[in-house]
Amino acid sequence: MKSDTGKMVIEAERADEATIIMTRMFDAPIEKVWECFTRPEHVAVWFGGVGFTNRIQEMDVRPGGKWRQVMIPPSGQEYQLDFVYVEVKKPTRLVWQTSDFGHRKAGPPANRTEVTLAAQGDKTRWRMVATFQSLAERDFAKSMGYTNTLTQGCEKFNELVKTL
Amino acid sequence: MPPDQLSQTLSALADPTRRSILARLSIGDATVSELAEPYDMSLAAVSKHLKVLEGAGLISRSRESQWRPCHLEAEPLAAVSEWLEDYRRFWDRSLDSLADYLKTMKTTNPKPSRRSPKSSSRKLKK
Numbered sequence: 002m003k004s005d006t007g008k009m010v011i012e013a014e015r016a017d018e019a020t021i022i023m024t025r026m027f028d029a030p031i032e033k034v035w036e037c038f039t040r041p042e043h044v045a046v047w048f049g050g051v052g053f054t055n056r057i058q059e060m061d062v063r064p065g066g067k068w069r070q071v072m073i074p075p076s077g078q079e080y081q082l083d084f085v086y087v088e089v090k091k092p093t094r095l096v097w098q099t100s101d102f103g104h105r106k107a108g109p110p111a112n113r114t115e116v117t118l119a120a121q122g123d124k125t126r127w128r129m130v131a132t133f134q135s136l137a138e139r140d141f142a143k144s145m146g147y148t149n150t151l152t153q154g155c156e157k158f159n160e161l162v163k164t165l
Numbered sequence: 166m167p168p169d170q171l172s173q174t175l176s177a178l179a180d181p182t183r184r185s186i187l188a189r190l191s192i193g194d195a196t197v198s199e200l201a202e203p204y205d206m207s208l209a210a211v212s213k214h215l216k217v218l219e220g221a222g223l224i225s226r227s228r229e230s231q232w233r234p235c236h237l238e239a240e241p242l243a244a245v246s247e248w249l250e251d252y253r254r255f256w257d258r259s260l261d262s263l264a265d266y267l268k269t270m271k272t273t274n275p276k277p278s279r280r281s282p283k284s285s286s287r288k289l290k291k
């Protein structure tokens with residue numbers, strides 16, 4: 002059941018990094034949503050989606066603190082995730098990045114994720130800006146006509162909100 | 166695409182000269198000297214860039230023709246956009262799951278509020 006709005010935009014203006022922006026409305030107060038992002042017992046439940054399990058090893062929510070966990074998708078293959086918190090402003094702003102951010106290495110592109118929460122009555126507007134290093138090819142991809150693949154605007158309206 | 170190759174593609178694309186060479190090749194095949202033309206750069210320097218692009222699978226060079234024109238290979242780029250799309254899907258799924266979870270929290274562990282007057286100390290369960 003889709004009850005929220007999901008949207009991804011890859012901003013074409015920034016030349017050296019790719020950015021994915023997603024927004025959602027959650028039918029819950031801002032403190033609850035914040036809690037869900039910052040307490041291991043909650044993150045373990047929803048991170049990755051249905052069928053995923055997570056073993057949280059460390060969740061030290063303060064600037065410079067570590068967020069380490071093993072994510073296990075339905076396939077059973079385990080993925081070690083290593084993040085570092087960059088900015089923590091309860092309950093409105095949480096920024097973390099992969100621990101290799103700023104260093105070049107093999108593996109998936111390093112990224113920084115900024116989550117901003119805004120209370121709207123009893124609901125919470127959630128906005129994520131994820132920035133990827135080394136994705137400077139966007140301009141080029143755009144010139145190649147890949148923007149249709151790169152820019153996904155999914156207009157899934159929040160039916161739950163409508164029914165309230 | 167294996168992660169290491171994804172990195173190789175990304176690192177090849179990180180250089181503005183190489184991106185501009187690829188943009189030129191998106192119009193059509195070109196020889197090394199044609200590619201070198203717009204730059205204040207030696208043929209050797211341009212060849213070096215081409216070698217990196219070739220290593221990343223972003224271009225191929227004809228073996229037959231004497232001029233060995235360079236040809237753009239789009240597949241690694243498609244892999245990059247696929248990777249981004251996967252990332253978006255990951256968060257879409259996670260947020261669906263979080264929205265459901267928040268609903269569970271609301272019914273099993275409500276905060277004192279107008280809509281959920283009961284209080285409970287039960288543990289959260291999914």
